[in-house]
């Protein structure tokens with residue numbers, strides 16, 4: 001059985017925010033999960049929950065990849081369906097408010113899929129007020145008490161309210177002001193010049209500004225939520241303090257209360273057009289938020305705050321000496337299952353997921369036998385691969401990628417090439433120059449290298465034929481040395497081109513109890529939910545068509561383009577296989593080694609993969625929001641050429 005170590009990460013810092021010491025330590029983000037009750041009348045009677053709480057810190061959910069297991073997650077706190085607004089506020093949020101009185105920063109983030117209860121948790125209703133009104137009331141109360149006459153400090157509280165919509169920072173208190181910039185002063189404080197700041201002396205003051213501004217927030221109807229938040233709403237409360245007696249020090253604490261936009265699986269939301277674009281921005285920024293939380297909790301030296309507006313804004317309030325809590329909201333309905341698992345994985349990425357074996361029977365109504373189809377769903381290579389993927393994300397596995405998957409652009413390392421190859425490239429460069437081609441030398445820009453190689457490949461077909469023969473020899477040599485796993489993969493028993501070490505989960509004594517989780521059973525009858533458990537070929541059939549353009553024509557266009565490059569079929573197949581391998585297993589950093597993949601695209605790819613699973617084929621890249629079919633074609637062309645070039649440079653020199 002997998003070990004159940006709960007990684008606590010770096011410990012919370014108690015240091016006050018000193019102007020000279022910039023983020024001296026790294027604080028762990030505390031994470032709670034809140035499970036909302038069923039909200040649809042019809043479902044509440046007929047449907048059973050796919051999640052259940054185990055205690056005040058942990059919960060379990062059926063494992064869609066293996067019906068003999070449930071996934072158990074442990075957090076700093078778990079709040080079940082019956083928990084009240086008061087419970088979550090008092091237990092998880094109220095304790096951090098006191099830090100503001102010491103001039104420290106804090107943030108509260110509500111995270112989760114669309115419709116899971118984030119806005120309810122943060123705002124609530126007049127009868128059931130959420131975290132925002134409760135925190136404001138208590139904070140104002142604290143400042144009155146601590147700032148009373150005769151006390152050493154005087155307090156002033158103010159508020160700003162903004163939304164981040166499609167990577168634009170918009171002032172909800174002054175909606176006409178347009179996109180605002182985020183700046184950092186030399187002490188590391190984050191500032192938004194021009195953002196409205198309203199003093200609030202009482203809760204009535206707060207409501208007067210907050211309620212009308214809330215109506216300015218961008219919401220829209222999606223298939224899953226009639227009033228879905230399309231932006232991250234950020235309420236910033238500043239607590240400024242002045243000492244009444246010498247040395248008259250000043251302090252400032254900032255509290256961010258954030259209702260994040262919901263992560264969205266666009267196959268289920270049915271989003272198109274503007275909604276799809278919004279969704280792309282939402283998912284991308286949530287992905288960066290996940291990376292920031294990961295980096296903080298793992299104590300990594302680099303925290304990618306600058307990769308999105310949301311995290312940039314939170315830079316001085318997430319990590320460092322700040323106190324941050326994240327509340328992951330989840331829904332009990334089975335139609336939310338994939339979103340729930342994604343959210344739980346996000347929330348617990350720095351912790352271990354505990355596999356707890358159950359008897360197979362425990363998922364079945366008494367007396368019912370396991371159906372063959374269900375057994376097929378428990379395809380061992382799938383489960384093994386899924387676990388390996390989790391281990392890779394957790395950093396507990398050792399991916400051991402074949403180096404060939406990682407170096408698709410060897411031309412950048414000119415000085416490492418053998419002299420003959422260098423000479424050939426230089427000749428090629430001279431030829432191109434003599435034809436009056438524009439731009440810089442082939443050897444100084446990778447883009448130019450690619451263009452030049454493309455031309456060279458077209459012009460020197462005969463040479464390619466010769467190289468092809470050599471490549472075959474080389475390939476035969478290489479194949480004879482390949483690891484066994486790769487051979488198995490080609491025989492169809494493994495689908496991943498870059499196999500990770502597998503880890504088996506031995507069965508321990510099954511728990512003797514009936515589990516009211518019927519998700520797996522439903523999946524055997526529901527084709528749409530079995531996508532990630534199908535064999536690759538079946539999976540492709542189930543995938544919805546890409547939303548844009550006419551895929552068949554585009555695919556045809558792509559094939560024609562590749563045919564024009566005259567790359568030998570076996571070389572083409574091998575290069576596609578390697579590209580797909582890297583797309584499915586590479587980290588954002590590794591993906592950037594691919595041609596045409598920058599930081600943003602790499603993040604989009606990893607984000608998409610986390611949400612939808614591996615790509616079935618390279619062309620699936622077009623399904624990633626923000627990557628067009630045209631870009632996929634250019635991407636493929638560039639990377640195949642790069643791969644061909646790799647083989648070209650690897651060939652032994654033949655003196656002509």
Ligand SMILES: Nc1ncnc2c1ncn2[C@@H]1O[C@H](COP(=O)(O)OP(=O)(O)OP(=O)(O)O)[C@@H](O)[C@H]1O
Pocket residue numbers: 035036037039112113114115116117118119120121225227228229230260261262263329
């Ligand atoms: N704990 C709860 N108790 C009762 N009702 C709840 C609870 N949480 C959420 N709801 C209800 O569920 C519905 C969806 O909740 P909400 O709008 O807060 O979701 P959301 O996560 O903010 O969605 P989106 O990201 O699309 O804005 C609302 O009708 C809300 O009143």
